[in-house]
Amino acid sequence: KMSTKSYLSSAADIACLMSTKRVFLFDCDGVIWNENTLVPGAKDLLTRLKQLGRQVFLVTNNSSKSRAQYVAKCRKLELPIEEADIVCTAAVAAGYISKLKLPGVTYVIGSQGLQDELELHGIKCCGFREDDDTAVHDQGVEQFGDAPLRNDVSCVLLALDTRFNYLKLLKACSYVSAGALFLGSNEDAFLPSGQPSPTVPVRLPGTGAMLSALCVATQQQPAAVMGKPHRPMLDYAVQLMTEARPDQQPPPLSQWLMVGDRLDTDIAFGRRHGMDTVCVMTGCTKPADLLDLSEANSELKPNCAAESVADLLPHLAEN
Amino acid sequence: KMSTKSYLSSAADIACLMSTKRVFLFDCDGVIWNENTLVPGAKDLLTRLKQLGRQVFLVTNNSSKSRAQYVAKCRKLELPIEEADIVCTAAVAAGYISKLKLPGVTYVIGSQGLQDELELHGIKCCGFREDDDTAVHDQGVEQFGDAPLRNDVSCVLLALDTRFNYLKLLKACSYVSAGALFLGSNEDAFLPSGQPSPTVPVRLPGTGAMLSALCVATQQQPAAVMGKPHRPMLDYAVQLMTEARPDQQPPPLSQWLMVGDRLDTDIAFGRRHGMDTVCVMTGCTKPADLLDLSEANSELKPNCAAESVADLLPHLAEN
Incomplete structure (x- = not known):
């Protein structure tokens, strides 16, 4: 039995x-934490692994935080984690785009943490707060025909954005349709919500939901997705190790x-x-x-x- | 050759x-018009069909206008069209939902024209303007865990909404996940844009793009879609004919x-x-x-x- x-x-x-x-x-x-609560034993395990000289990475699809924000969170939780141990999609995307050395700017649907990470890598961005405003939305869809578009957008990066709106979708859709490289941070359909459930529990849509909207509107799939289970996260971890110890494979x-x-x-x-x-x-x-x-x-x-x-x-x- | x-x-x-x-x-x-310009011959054809006693319907997936708004547009274009000739997704959705006699309210992602049509049919709605405001978005995604949700939502209707945003997606997703009936107005991936193309042409995302986001976030397909090629539009046309001539098949x-x-x-x-x-x-x-x-x-x-x-x-x- x-x-x-x-x-x-x-x-x-x-x-x-x-x-x-x-x-x-x-x-x-x-795995390591649930929202702001450590999983019991996580700190001991990470500490012991580091003492034994093992390479440790925190590998997360959450695209809303920069590496600096993750380090700050780890400090608060008293975890022995530094920037070089963090593989988050914001950093992976920044590394991925900066290597391509594209001309022009990247149109970004995402958060402040993502913007910080991209700018650290010297990537010129547009989008963000400038398209948050819904005042421009107070009109029929026909009037969007003359929405202001730039002609120097070479890349569109879509990540988790709690200020996601129709104008952002329209701009991303227009740029991708005009030939910009289409990148997604991850495909997670929804986010875990640690809140105790009221009568109707909140279900938080993930980046995968917004990514799907852009795929349908453009009739295209992203050229690459940064997050697990895709390859760019792995490449970034290898890059971090190589940077830390250039003499070692x-x-x-x-x-x-x-x-x-x-x-x-x-x-x-x-x-x-x-x-x-x-x-x-x-x-x-x-x-x-x-x-x-x-x-x-x-x-x-x-x-x-x-x-x-x-x-x-x-x-x-x-x- | x-x-x-x-x-x-x-x-x-x-x-x-x-x-x-x-x-x-x-x-x-x-077919009949392109934006505000009649297709040559359309008026003559519709007029002649009506003179000959044929039944004429304008059948559109555009969910942003009520029947009254379509009649007004037809008047402007001098087309011989009345309310009983119009099968638009807003009206089809209103007819569909009112027949179900659901308790509670319908959470609507859509336009003023759709709201007008739903209210004409006596359907209690929420959503619309009350979730347009993005001020509530100025926070991390974790804070959405206590987004205000109602416990009397029995149906979610997603239609074209140029004020679509993350909060609306989150609420629709939460209600559908909690068991509300999931309806979509149509699956059009993008809208035709009649504007002359600047360097980067505007591509307008359609309802199908937003519908796909909700499908991914809920991991569900809509229980029914109102627009072509689906059945509810046909049923509504039959209903209009039956109401106009109850004695005829x-x-x-x-x-x-x-x-x-x-x-x-x-x-x-x-x-x-x-x-x-x-x-x-x-x-x-x-x-x-x-x-x-x-x-x-x-x-x-x-x-x-x-x-x-x-x-x-x-x-x-x-x-």
Whole structure:
């Protein structure tokens, strides 16, 4: 008869994973913390990994914060994390665009944290606050035919924007249709909401919802998406390691471990790029989700399942 | 050798269609008018059809105007059209929702014209102007966790709204996720823009783009879509005929003709529901689009192709 915890991996399997890895990637929300509350054991695990000289990355699809904002959050939570340990989509996008050395400006749908990160990388931006105003909306759709558009936009980046509106969608749609490079920060359909549920719980739309609107309006798919499960996040982590130790080759992906709570982002990210994966139950995946996975969903199937990051610490080898 | 006009149907084929039909459905933009300019011959055709006692409907997916607003537009253009001749998505949605006799209120993303039509049908609404304000957006996404939600929303209707914003998407998403009936006005991906093109032409996102955002955020499809090619528009036309002549059966669909310029809405609407169809070249479809149609796209293939509605008038039988 199956125990209620039969979805959990054996101690031996976890120990085997933990002892062979050199690079540890952790998703944040639902893994290291839930909103502003640390997951018990997360601090001890990160601290011990660093003491043992392992490479640690916090890898998040949340595009609303810059690396500096994440460092500030980690300090508040007393986590031993620095800028070079943070792989957030804002930074990945900034790195990705700056490498392309595009002429002109990038039209951005996103937050202040994203703007900060882009400007740090010397990327000229437009959008943001200038298109927040809805006064221009007080007219029929026909009048939008002469909405003011720039002719120097070479790239459109769509990220989470709580000031998303029709004018921003129209501008992004026009620029992409005219040939601008179309980039998305991530495809998360909705955000976890840690609030206790009132009668009607709030469901927060994610970047994936707005991205889908732009895909439909332009009849195009993005040329690249920064966030998990896509490749740019991995490239950025490699770049950070290379910058920190130019004389060393980053370890092969067989020595990387991705720890996450979402199957379609975290686990798929690890599996698609050749890393082993651990799924924890402190976020949005429930044990039943793991048991329900069919063989057809092999990309979503983690190598290991654990209750939480606290269960990983005892299996960390000292070597 | 093919003539450049080989995509056009023969006079005999058009005459055959025109002489056997009793109910004529016309899409508006790109067929009867382009923005505020009548397509030449449209007025004569509509006038003659009415003189001959044919049933005429203007059938539009544009959800931003009420029937009263369409009648006003037709008066201005001197077209012989009354309220009972207009099948617009605002009216179809109002009829659809009022028949369901749902308790509570409908959360509406849409325009003033839509609100007018819903209120005429006695439907209690919320949304509209009250969620236009972006002042509430000046905060991180986490603060939206306590966005004010009502507990009496039984239906969410999403239509074209140039004041669409993140808060509206969040509320619609929350209500649908909590079980409200999910309705869309139409799935048009973008709107035709009649403006002469500057360097970067404006591309106007359609309702389909916003609808897609709500589908992704809720992980649900709408329970029903009002506009072409879907059924509710047809049911509404039948209802209008029945109300006008309660003693008569509406003619069978073999005696209906749908005249339109869009293959995926107008032509698919006719074909899916058993009507013959004519595609005209005064709107968004070009001759090459017709020649490119494969056998797999049979639903998009019109029975006849004509340059414009002007080419239909000479073939109208007097009987």
